[in-house]
């Protein structure tokens with residue numbers, strides 16, 4: 354088990370321009386090296402992102418970077434340090450161009466719309482090229498409470514017979530989640546399917562996290578890399594120790610400058626020292642340490658910038674830093690109206706079901722301090738898997754029409770009650786592009802429910818949401834503005850975007 358020791362912040366030179374100089378020097382020396390220096394700065398659309406490795410430089414001889422299967426892929430095919438250990442669609446397209454579609458990323462097993470996709474034919478990889486999506490095939494368990502059929506099947510492989518187990522193998526298309534900042538996870542994978550041991554208790558957290566990630570590494574190797582046998586225990590251990598040593602965050606913003614300047618706490622080193630326990634700051638009031646939920650204290654990275662003024666002059670940088678700080682305050686405290694969310698408005702722990710629409714904030718769902726996932730496992734359906742063409746709830750239809758949906762298969766789910774009208778006896782149909790956790794459990798109550806990811810390193814890994822439906826943060830905020838009836842002003846949107854880009 355890796356031992357994570359707390360380290361002091363390294364002393365930084367005072368000049369703001371040093372990351373640029375460092376970038377130039379390092380780019381020149383590292384291009385073909387086997388080692389990525391810890392904290393190496395990678396450019397992204399709004400600044401620089403970097404990953405701190407508690408074990409020192411990132412050694413690419415680790416099995417994480419090795420091809421352990423049969424199709425030439427490694428973990429780093431989809432989890433890149435340059436992309437905050439995720440994979441941006443921009444990187445996908447550049448890789449496609451550079452290799453004429455021959456990079457192992459485009460292996461037809463899940464790097465094409467369907468397993469019969471032809472390498473080098475861009476139409477067969479349209480979901481990966483447009484939205485950075487990997488196909489995830491999941492077999493509906495026997496005895497599921499609902500039936501599923503495809504009402505829109507653009508590529509012909511929405512539902513295939515499972516060759517081994519029989520049953521229906523359902524194709525969903527998901528973004529790679531970053532393989533970093535893992536010590537803050539409360540669920541592994543969007544649907545939690547690799548949380549083989551729960552991550553909800555401080556006393557078992559560390560051991561269970563290692564168990565889950567070992568299990569995940571095996572599945573990723575036999576799945577994505579099409580290995581015929583599992584990686585060895587030594588390889589699994591090396592992969593998991595490596596992943597657990599990583600902390601990634603944006604650390605320089607083109608407009609705000611160094612994100613740890615003037616008393617601010619952006620960047621990976623502050624995140625490395627961030628305190629965490631399962632349930633910390635729980636928005637539903639169940640922090641095991643008995644601390645009440647504190648929305649205003651959820652993100653506290655840029656408090657010192659609220660009245661930022663340089664000693665010598667006041668200019669655009671100061672104004673931008675104040676925007677970032679204002680965005681942080683909005684994230685913590687800006688009211689929004691939560692309605693028709695599976696996991697909340699049908700959750701009997703919150704009152705009689707259906708739970709009436711209630712006021713919350715971004716932090717109601719993103720409550721882990723300075724990290725932004727949910728500190729207890731709480732998969733939710735906020736509507737991102739609802740296809741606007743098939744949606745009957747006008748609020749969700751308006752919200753999803755703000756997004757740039759890739760052309761995904763649409764599934765019809767029958768046999769479940771309406772969670773927001775439990776007494777109704779009329780047949781209820783759900784249309785979805787991703788049934789979420791219900792594909793594992795077969796339960797109606799899990800339909801469409803997925804976790805909210807850790808919100809660090811966002812700038813380096815667009816597009817957003819599990820299906821990449823928000824091409825950028827503007828689309829994402831336009832979605833939230835409608836979905837939770839926020840009436841955001843343009844200024845508020847700009848502040849929230851400025852803040853999210855610094856994470």
Ligand code: HEC
Nearest residue numbers: 427428431487527528529530532541542543570573574577
């Ligand atoms: C072909 C692309 C691809 C490859 C190769 C790949 N992954 Fe992933 N990874 C994904 C996708 C897609 C997800 C999210 C899938 C989901 O939630 O259903 C993911 C999720 C994860 C997560 C979960 C993070 C979280 O927040 O829950 C971890 C950890 C991870 N991968 C590690 C690895 C490791 C280790 C390897 C190599 C053994 C690997 N991945 C290889 C695409 C890939």
Ligand code: HEC
Nearest residue numbers: 694714715718733735737803804805806817818819820833
């Ligand atoms: C009712 C719960 C809820 C509220 C309120 C909420 N979110 Fe989310 N958020 C989620 C869930 C669940 C996801 C995952 C959705 C998906 O992947 O399809 C998510 C995803 C995101 C993502 C994308 C992360 C990624 O890696 O793709 C961002 C960014 C985000 N939320 C920001 C915000 C902001 C900003 C607000 C407030 C304006 C907010 N959220 C309010 C639940 C919520």
